[in-house]
Amino acid sequence: MDKENSLTKIPHQILEEVQKAGVETEGKNRSATFLHLNQETIAAKVNEFYEGKLELMDTKAALKKYPWLENYRWKLVSKDKDEYTKKVAEEYSGGYFIHILPGAEISFPLQSCLLITQRNLEQRVHNIIIAEENSKAHIITSCLQHSSVPKAAHLGISEIYVKKGAMLNFTMIHQWSENTLVRPRTGAEVQDNAAFISNYVCMRPVRDIQMYPVAYCSGKESRASFNSILYGHKDSHLDIGSKAVLTGSASKAEMISRAIAREGSEMIIRGMIEGDNPDCKGHLECRGLVMDDKSFMQSIPELIAKKKGVEITHEAAVGKISEKEIAYLMTRKLSREQAVSLIIRGFMDVRILGLPDSLESEIKRIVEWSAKAD
Amino acid sequence: MDILEVKDLSVKVEGKLILKGLNFSLKEGASHILFGPNGSGKTTLIGALMGLPEYEVTSGKILFQGTDITNASTDERAKLGMVVGFQNPPEITGVKLGDLLKLCLGKPVSDDFSPEELKQIEAFRLNSFLNRNVNLGFSGGERKRSEILQLIFLKPKLLLLDEPDSGVDVESLRMIASEIQRYVENSGSSALIITHKGDILDYIKAKYGCILLNGKFHCFTNPMRIYEDIKRLGYEECVSCRIRTDEGWRNNNGQRK
Ligand SMILES: Nc1ncnc2c1ncn2[C@@H]1O[C@H](COP(=O)(O)OP(=O)(O)OP(=O)(O)O)[C@@H](O)[C@H]1O
Ligand SMILES: [Mg+2]
Numbered sequence: 001m002d003k004e005n006s007l008t009k010i011p012h013q014i015l016e017e018v019q020k021a022g023v024e025t026e027g028k029n030r031s032a033t034f035l036h037l038n039q040e041t042i043a044a045k046v047n048e049f050y051e052g053k054l055e056l057m058d059t060k061a062a063l064k065k066y067p068w069l070e071n072y073r074w075k076l077v078s079k080d081k082d083e084y085t086k087k088v089a090e091e092y093s094g095g096y097f098i099h100i101l102p103g104a105e106i107s108f109p110l111q112s113c114l115l116i117t118q119r120n121l122e123q124r125v126h127n128i129i130i131a132e133e134n135s136k137a138h139i140i141t142s143c144l145q146h147s148s149v150p151k152a153a154h155l156g157i158s159e160i161y162v163k164k165g166a167m168l169n170f171t172m173i174h175q176w177s178e179n180t181l182v183r184p185r186t187g188a189e190v191q192d193n194a195a196f197i198s199n200y201v202c203m204r205p206v207r208d209i210q211m212y213p214v215a216y217c218s219g220k221e222s223r224a225s226f227n228s229i230l231y232g233h234k235d236s237h238l239d240i241g242s243k244a245v246l247t248g249s250a251s252k253a254e255m256i257s258r259a260i261a262r263e264g265s266e267m268i269i270r271g272m273i274e275g276d277n278p279d280c281k282g283h284l285e286c287r288g289l290v291m292d293d294k295s296f297m298q299s300i301p302e303l304i305a306k307k308k309g310v311e312i313t314h315e316a317a318v319g320k321i322s323e324k325e326i327a328y329l330m331t332r333k334l335s336r337e338q339a340v341s342l343i344i345r346g347f348m349d350v351r352i353l354g355l356p357d358s359l360e361s362e363i364k365r366i367v368e369w370s371a372k373a374d
Numbered sequence: 375m376d377i378l379e380v381k382d383l384s385v386k387v388e389g390k391l392i393l394k395g396l397n398f399s400l401k402e403g404a405s406h407i408l409f410g411p412n413g414s415g416k417t418t419l420i421g422a423l424m425g426l427p428e429y430e431v432t433s434g435k436i437l438f439q440g441t442d443i444t445n446a447s448t449d450e451r452a453k454l455g456m457v458v459g460f461q462n463p464p465e466i467t468g469v470k471l472g473d474l475l476k477l478c479l480g481k482p483v484s485d486d487f488s489p490e491e492l493k494q495i496e497a498f499r500l501n502s503f504l505n506r507n508v509n510l511g512f513s514g515g516e517r518k519r520s521e522i523l524q525l526i527f528l529k530p531k532l533l534l535l536d537e538p539d540s541g542v543d544v545e546s547l548r549m550i551a552s553e554i555q556r557y558v559e560n561s562g563s564s565a566l567i568i569t570h571k572g573d574i575l576d577y578i579k580a581k582y583g584c585i586l587l588n589g590k591f592h593c594f595t596n597p598m599r600i601y602e603d604i605k606r607l608g609y610e611e612c613v614s615c616r617i618r619t620d621e622g623w624r625n626n627n628g629q630r631k
Contacts, residue, residue: 324464327426330448331458332478332524339449342477346468346507 007035007043014117014146021142021175022366023113029358031137032056032098034112038121039093053104054137055097059126062097069097072128076159076187076216084155084183088124095125095156098139100166102132109138109171109359114154116145116180122153129158131166131194138359139168143182144175144204153181160188162196164219171199171353173366176206178234186213190222190251197225198242199353201363203370205234205265212241212270217251217280227352228257229367232265232295241270241300246280246310253282256352259318260344262291272302275310282311288318289347375402376437377532377564378423378456380591383434385415385422392418395434398584398591400532405558405565405578407597410586411609416568417461419586420534424458425451438532455531459521459538461568465509471520472504478527491527497549498523514541522550526557533558533565539574551577572601585613592616 007025010018019025027033031050035043041058055062063069079089096112116123131137145152154176162168176182190196196215215224226242244253255271273282286299301314321343329339350364376399385393392415400406410416421429423436425448436444443451466474473483479491487495495501498519509517518538525533538554539547555578558565567578575598583597587609594600594616603612 322464323427325466327448328460328464328466329469329474331424331426331452332474333449333452333480333528334477335449336447342469342473343466346466346470349468 007033009042010037014115017144017146017175018113018115018142020366020369021113021144022140022173022362023111023142029108030111031106031108032110034096034098034110036094036096036114036125038116038118038123041094041096044096047108050106050108053101054106054110055099055101056110057097059095059097059128062128069128072130072159072161073126074159076161076189076214077157077185081185085157085185087122088126088155088157092124092126095127097127098129100131100135100137100168102134104132104135104137106135106137109140112139112141114141114143114156116149116152116154118152119149120151121149122155124155125157127156127158129160129168129170131160131162131168133163134165135163136167137169138171138356140171140173140359142173142175145177145180147177149177149179151179154183156184158184158186160186160196162188162190162194164192165194166191167195167197169197169199169355171201171355171359171363173363174200174202174206174209175204175370176209178205178236179207181207182209182211184211184213186211188213188215188224190215190217190219190224190248192219192248193221194219195223195225197227197354199355200226200228200230200240201353201367202229202238202240203231203367205232205236206238208237210239212243214243214245215253217244217246217248217253219248220250222248222251224253225354226253226255226271227354228259229348229350229352230257230259230267230269231348231370232259232261232267233263235264237266239268239270241268241272243272243274244282245274245276246282247276249277249279251277251280255284257286258348258352259286259288259297260291260347261288261295261297264294266296268298268300270300270302271314272304273312274304274306275312276306278307278309280310282313284312284314284316286314286316286318287347289321289344290318291320376400377402377439379437380423381435381437383422383436384432385418386430386432387418387428391432393422394589396589396591398593400564400566401581402564403562404582405567405580406582406584406593407575407578407580407600408566408568408584408586409570409600409604409609410568414586415589416586417536420458420536420566420568423534424448424456452528455563457525457528457530457533459518459525459533459535461536461540463509463517463521465507467507467510469508470505471500471508474508475504475524475527478524494523494526497553515543515546518542518550519546522554526553529561531561531563533563533567535565535567537568537570539569539571547573548577554578572598575601585609587613
C-alpha cells in the first residue's frame with residue numbers, strides 16, 4: 001500500500017467532515033500527516049522540509065523497524081488496567097508512532113486523524129509519542145466518526161514521553177457522534193525541565209466517553225497542563241478528568257476546564273493533582289454552565305498533598321449563565337438567544353489552550369462552527 | 375409631545391415594594407436631570423423602564439411614544455429606541471468590548487469599524503480596550519466611558535443614564551458630557567440623566583430638573599437652580615418650596631398648575 005499520501009481514497013463527503021475537524025487535507029501548514037481509517041493506516045507522511053527532524057509511522061510498522069520501541073510500550077498505561085486496555089493488548093489495528101528528534105523545533109503542527117466510517121466497528125489503536133530532549137512540537141489530533149455510522153466504539157491507548165527540556169503541546173479534538181462509545185487511555189511522562197500541554201476539545205455530541213489521562217511529572221521543574229473545552233449536548237455522557245502526579249522537585253501542574261451541559265447531557269469533570277514533592281505546585285480551575293433542567297454537571301476536584309510544602313489550589317463554579325449578563329446584552333438590542341450564544345462563545349475561550357496564533361484561530365473556528373451547527 | 379409616559383407605576387425588588395404608584399412623563403427632544411437621595415429608587419425606576427429581570431412591575435403602565443411597553447422584553451424596548459447606561463454595569467467574561475461595540479452598531483463582529491467609528495472610539499480613549507473583556511478590570515471611569523460610547527453607537531431616541539458622572543475625572547466628564555450633548559442635539563433625542571452633582575450641567579443643556587423623593591416624581595424647569603436649592607435646602611425643602619412658589623411647577627402628572 002502506498003502510505004505516502006492516500007487521502008484521495010477518502011470519499012468527498014467524509015473529506016469535508018475531516019476538514020471541519022481541523023485536518024488540513026492538503027497538508028499545507030502541517031509538518032506531517034497521519035490518517036487511520038477504520039482499521040487501516042492510510043497516510044503517514046512527513047513534510048519533506050521536516051525530514052530528519054521527525055519520524056511518523058504506523059505503530060505496528062515502527063515496532064518492526066525499531067525493536068527498542070518495545071521499551072516504550074505498555075509502560076505508562078497498564079495492559080491490565082481495565083477491559084478496554086486488555087482488548088487493545090489482545091488486538092489492535094495500528095496507531096501512530098511520532099518521534100520528534102533531539103533538538104528539533106517543529107514550527108508547523110503535526111496532524112493526525114483517526115476516522116470511523118464503518119458501522120459497528122470497534123476501532124482499537126495504540127499510539128506512542130516520543131519527544132526527544134530539547135525538542136519542541138505541536139500535535140493536533142482529530143478523532144471522528146462519520147455521521148452516517150449508526151454505532152461504533154473507539155479504544156485508544158496513548159503513551160507520551162516528553163524528555164529533558166522538551167516541550168510538547170498536544171491538542172485532541174473529538175468529533176464523535178451520538179452513538180459512539182469512547183475510551184481513550186493516556187499516560188505521559190514528563191522529564192527534567194520538560195513541559196507537556198494537553199488540550200482536549202469535545203464539541204459534537206457523543207454517546208459515552210470516559211477518560212482520565214495521567215501525567216507523571218517526575219523530572220525536576222517538569223510541567224504539565226491539562227486544558228479542556230467541553231460542550232455536552234443531545235444526551236451526551238461525558239466523564240472527563242485528568243490527573244497529575246508531581247514527584248519531581250519544583251514540578252508543576254495546571255488544569256483548566258470550561259464545560260457546557262445542555263439537552264439532557266451528563267458531565268462529570270474530574271481533576272486530581274497529587275503533590276509528592278515538598279516544592280511542587282498545582283492549580284485546578286473548573287467553570288461549568290448548565291443550560292437546562294434535563295442536564296447535569298458535577299465537578300470533582302481532588303487535591304492531595306503528601307509532603308510538607310506542597311501547594312495545590314483549586315477554584316470551581318458550576319451553574320447557570322448570569323441573568324444580569326444576559327439582560328445587560330439585551331439592553332444592547334441583542335435577543336435573549338443572541339445574548340446567550342455570545343456568552344457561551346466567550347465562555348469557551350480557546351485562549352486557555354495556549355496555542356500559537358494560527359492554530360488558535362483554527363481551533364476557534366471549529367469551536368464556533370460546532371456550537372452553531374445544531 | 376411626551377416620549378415616555380409612566381402611569382401609576384409600582385415596582386418591587388426582591389419582594390420589597392420600592393416604587394409605589396409613580397406618575398410622570400418625559401418630554402420629546404428634551405434632557406431631564408433626575409436628582410434624588412440615595413436609596414430613593416432612581417436605579418430601580420430605570421431598571422423597571424428598561425424591563426430588567428430583577429425589577430418586578432406590580433401595577434401601572436409604561437408608554438414609549440404612545441406604545442404600551444409594560445410587558446415588552448428588554449431587547450424589544452432597546453429596538454424601539456430606549457437605552458440605559460448602567461450605574462454598575464456587570465462584567466462579561468469572554469465577550470470583548472470591540473465585539474460588543476460592533477453589535478451595538480448593528481454589524482457582525484467579523485466586520486471592521488469604519489474610520490468614523492474608530493475616531494469616536496479614540497475620542498472615548500477606548501482603543502486599547504477593544505480586545506479586553508467587557509468591564510473586566512475596568513476602572514470606574516473606564517466603565518462609564520464604555521457605557522456611553524455603546525449607547526451612542528446604539529443611536530437611541532431616549533437615553534436613560536444612571537450616574538454617568540460618578541467616579542469620572544474632570545477631563546473625562548467634559549468629554550463624556552459633551553459627547554452626550556452633541557448626540558442628543560444632533561439626533562433630537564431625549565434623555566433622563568441621574569446625577570448627584572451639578573457639574574454635568576456645565577455641558578448638558580437640560581430643560582428640566584426632576585426630583586424623585588418619597589415615591590413621587592417632581593419636574594421643574596431650570597435644573598441648575600434645582601441643584602443649587604437641593605444643596606442649600608435639602609431635597610424635602612427644595613420640593614415643597616418649589617411647589618409653593620409661583621415659579622411654575624410640574625406635579626406628579628407632569629402638568630403645569
Ligand atoms: N437587589 C436588591 N435587593 C434588595 N434591595 C434592593 C435591591 N436593589 C435595590 N434595593 C433597594 O431598593 C432601594 C432603592 O434602590 P436604588 O438602587 O433604586 O436607589 P437609588 O436611588 O438608585 O440610589 P443611589 O443614589 O444610591 O444609586 C434601596 O433601599 C435599595 O437598598
Ligand atoms: Mg442608583
